[in-house]
Amino acid sequence: MITAIVLIKTSVDRIPEIAEAIAALPNVSEVYSVTGAYDLIALVRVGRHDDLADIIPGRISKIPGVTATDTHVAFRTYSQHDLEAAFSIGLDA
Helix, strand or coil, X not given: XXXXXXXXXXXXXXXXXXXXXXXXXXXXXXXXXXXXXXCEEEEEEECCHHHHHHHCCCCHXXXXXXXXXXXXXXXXXXXXXXXXXXXHCCCCC
């Protein structure tokens, strides 16, 4: 599974509608409204790198009100949940 973190700039007056439209797209697992240089962050999960082109420039960028995207592809996932699960089954390394 490939995870992409998509930073999204939008028309500020339409953030809720744009966020809902993005969240409704296939392979978008979460959308957050955030502070800072970007208005929204979306997590996209796909099976192949080629699928990112279908979702990000092909769908997200074409939603009215989306003005820019900046995509970061994750190499590895680290989370407290994953670490606790690993230690609970006896993995020490």
